[in-house]
Amino acid sequence: xxxxxxxxxxxxxxxxxxxxxxxxxxxxxxxxxxxxxxxxxxxxxxxxxxxxxxxxxxxxxxxxxxxxxxxxxxxxxxxxxxxxxxxxxxxxxxxxxxxxxxxxxxxxxxxxxxxxxxxxxxxxxxxxxxxxxxxxxxxxxxxxxxxxxxxxxxxxxxxxxxxxxxxxxxxxxxxxxxxxxxxxxxxxxxxxxxxxxxxxxxxxxxxxxxxxxxxxxxxxxxxxxxxxxxxxxxx
Numbered sequence: 001x002x003x004x005x006x007x008x009x010x011x012x013x014x015x016x017x018x019x020x021x022x023x024x025x026x027x028x029x030x031x032x033x034x035x036x037x038x039x040x041x042x043x044x045x046x047x048x049x050x051x052x053x054x055x056x057x058x059x060x061x062x063x064x065x066x067x068x069x070x071x072x073x074x075x076x077x078x079x080x081x082x083x084x085x086x087x088x089x090x091x092x093x094x095x096x097x098x099x100x101x102x103x104x105x106x107x108x109x110x111x112x113x114x115x116x117x118x119x120x121x122x123x124x125x126x127x128x129x130x131x132x133x134x135x136x137x138x139x140x141x142x143x144x145x146x147x148x149x150x151x152x153x154x155x156x157x158x159x160x161x162x163x164x165x166x167x168x169x170x171x172x173x174x175x176x177x178x179x180x181x182x183x184x185x186x187x188x189x190x191x192x193x194x195x196x197x198x199x200x201x202x203x204x205x206x207x208x209x210x211x212x213x214x215x216x217x218x219x220x221x222x223x224x225x226x227x228x229x230x231x232x233x234x235x
Contacts, residue, residue: 097170097220098147101231102194103135104176105143105214110134113226121205132177132217133227139212141200143179145191146216146231147172154181159205160215164197171222172230177215178203 111119114130121128149168156162160177164185167173179198191197203215218227228234 095148095169097172098168098193100193101146102144104146104216105135105137105141105200108136110136110211110213113228115226131224132175132215134206134213134215136211136213137200139200139202142196143176143198143200143214145193145195145197146174147193148191149174150190151185151187154185154187161203162198162201166191166197171220173219174227175217175219177217178206178212179214 111130111134113133116129118127119130120126145166147168149166151164152167152173153165154163157177162178162180164176164179164181165173166176176197178201180201181198182196185191185197200212200214202212206213206215216227218225218230220230
């Protein structure tokens with residue numbers, strides 16, 4: 001009877017020991033698992049860092065950022081403005097030939113149009129055609145435009161002196177020789193009939209202190225023509 005009690009007691013103790021042992025093993029296993037997981041985290045972090053996707057390490061600090069940031073200003077494209085000198089237009093007039101004309105300088109006329117026939121020139125001491133009409137006057141007398149038009153050119157010729165060329169429309173172009181042109185007049189400007197274009201001056205090849213004059217030439221369609229005929233002064 002006592003032997004049976006002893007055997008039962010031993011069996012019960014063995015069960016308790018086995019239970020305790022199992023609990024201890026479980027606890028040790030759990031601790032081991034925790035240790036293993038803890039030791040693997042740095043490796044996983046390293047693997048993640050070494051892998052395709054890298055983590056960004058952000059350092060938080062109270063140290064102020066004293067870096068200097070430069071603002072780069074990109075200048076806008078400069079607008080290139082060409083300096084343009086304003087000049088009157090020199091476009092060819094499309095107006096018709098004048099319906100009427102005014103005399104440029106009084107009614108006292110000297111040499112007539114020679115119609116291509118050479119005449120003797122006292123100053124030049126030679127024979128040459130006289131391709132215009134001379135209007136006598138006094139130095140400083142005002143010279144007028146014979147009709148509306150625009151100024152084609154202003155220049156000084158060695159033989160004919162200071163000259164102004166005016167396009168009067170309809171391919172009628174008048175050349176006024178021996179005229180000191182008014183300063184306010186410029187190439188390309190418009191003039192009206194009877195406007196003062198300058199004052200009477202000298203013509204080097206026809207200079208005569210006693211008979212200063214304006215030499216007027218007119219071309220129609222590029223052909224030298226008789227000024228008086230063009231102006232309708234012949235009966």
